[in-house]
Amino acid sequence: MTTQLFGNLAIFVLSLLVGFEVISKIPTTLHTPMMSGANAIHGVVVAGAIVIASEADSPVGYALTFAAAALAAANVSGGFVVTDRMLRMFTRAKAPAGATPTTKDPS
C-alpha cells in the first residue's frame, strides 16, 4: 500500500519536473497551440471514466459514468482536433513566385 503510494508520488514529482523542462523550451509563437495541446492531454481522464464504468453497478454509478465520459470525451477529442487545426496553418514561406524556374521551361 505505502510502497504503491510512494511509487505514484515519485512518478508524479518526476513528471512535473519533466513537464517544466520540456515546456519551458517552447517558443511564445506556439504558446496558444501548446496550451490547447496540453489541454487535450489532460483529456486522458477519459481512462478514469472507463475504470469507473467497469466498477459501476448502481443508478448513481451509471449517471456519474455518463457524466465523466461525456465531459472527458469532449475534452480529449475537441482538444486534439482544434490543436491540429491551428498547427496545420503554421506554414513555411513558399519560394517567391518568380524566383528562377530552373528546369520547367526548356525553351
Place this chain on the structure above:
Amino acid sequence: MTTLTFVIGIVYLLAATLFVLGLHQMRAPSTARRGNLTSALGMAIAIIATIVVALVGSGGNLLAWLALILGAALGAFYGTLRARTVKMTDIPQLVSVFNAVGGGAAAAVAFADFVLNITAVPLGLSTSIPIVLDVLIGSVTFSGSLVAAGKLQGIIPGRPITFRGGRVLNVAIVAFALGAAVLTLLFGQSTLLLVVVLVASLTIGVLMVLPIGGADAPVIVSLLNAFTGLAVAMAGFAIDNQALIIAGALVGAAGTILTLQMAKAMNRSVMNIVLGGFGTGDSTGARSTAQDLTGVRQVTADDVGLQLAYAQHVLIVPGFGLASAQAQHEVADLAKYLIGHNIDVKYAIHPVAGRMPGHMNVLLAEANVPYEQMLQLDDANAAFDNCDVALVVGANDVCNPMARQGGNPVSGMPILDVDNAKSVVVLKRSMSPGYAGIPNPLFTDPKTGMFFADAKQGLTDILAATKEYVAG
C-alpha cells in the same frame, strides 16, 4: 503482479513517453503538428489499454458500459464539432471550455470512485485524500473555466464584477469548503459531506473568476489549466492509474509555466491577477471622449501609403485591436503586396499580443503568414534599429516606452522598442489609453504619425494608397 498488469504498465509507460515526445516536438513550428499527433497516438494507446483491462478485469455491467459509450459519443461529437467550427479569434474561449469539461470529468471520476467504494470498506487516507482534493480542484476549474469562457465570449460582462463584502464571502466559502473536506476525511463514510465539498467548490470557482477583468481572463484560463492537470493527477492517485498521474503532472507544469510567463509579460504578479478588480475588461473607449490631441501628428492613409512605398524595411506591430477587429487578413494582404514589391516586411509580436500568448501568431497563420515572418520579442527589438517604418496596428501598452522608466504601471514590462524605428505609424481608433490606463509618449513622438481609423478599414485604405504610389 500478473502478466496483464505488467503489460498494461508497459503500455502506459509507452503512452507517457509519447506525451512527452509530443510536447517536445512542439518546440518548433515545423514539427509542432507532428507533436500533437504523437500525443494523440499516446492517448489512443492509453485509452485502448484501459478498455482492455476493464473488460478482462471485471467485465462490468452492461448498463454501465452503455452509459460510458453514450456519454463518450455525445461528448466526442460536441467536442469535435466545436473544434472544427470555432473561429480562430474565439480560440481562448474554446480552450477554456475544454479545460472546464476536463476538470469536471476529473471531479466526476473522483466522486464516483468515492461513492462506489465507500460501502465496501472505509477508505484509507491514501485514497480519500486524493479523492477529496480532486473533487475540490476539479469543481473549481469546472465552474471557474466556464465563467472565464463566458467573459471572453462576452456573455458575462468583461469588467470585474465585485460587490461589498465579496472578499469576505470568498474567504468564508473557501474555509467552509476546506472544513467540509477535512470532515469528509475524518468521517470517511459520508457522501453527503462530499456533496457539500462539491457544491462549495463550484461556488468558489464562480466567485474566484467573476472579479477578474476580461483582459486578465487568459491568465486565469492558464492557471485553471494547471489546476485541471493537478485534478487529473489526483484522480490517478485515487484510482491508482499511472497514465492519469503522468499526464496530469505534465499539464500542471505546462499551465504553471504559461501562467508565470503571461503574468511577467503583462507586468503583474499572479497573486495580483487572482485577487482581481483590475482594469475595465476589454477596452471600450469610454474614456476617449476628452481626447487630448496636443502634440499629435495626424496622418492619412495616403501619407502612410507613400511612406510604405518608399521604405525598405517595414515592421508591423499587431496588437489586441487588430485581433478584435479581425483584421488579420487585411494586414496580411498589405504585407504580401509590399513583399511582392521587394520591401522587407516582418511582424513584431509581443508575447501577450492578441487575446492570449501566441494567439496573434495563430491569427496570422490563419491569414497564411509564414511563421518565418513572425519575430518574437528579442528578434523584433534587434530589427527595429534597421527599420524604416514601424506600423503599429491596434497595440498600445506593449510598445509604451514608459516601461523603461520607473514609477508607473508598465515600469519594467518587456516591450517592443518601436520608438527605435526611423519612423512610426500608429493605426488606432482613438487616443484612448490601453489596458494599463496611462498615456503612451510614443503617440506624441515627433517621428510618429497617428492614423485614426478602424483596423480593418484603415489597412484596406493604406493598401489602396500604397498601390497608387508603387504603380505610379
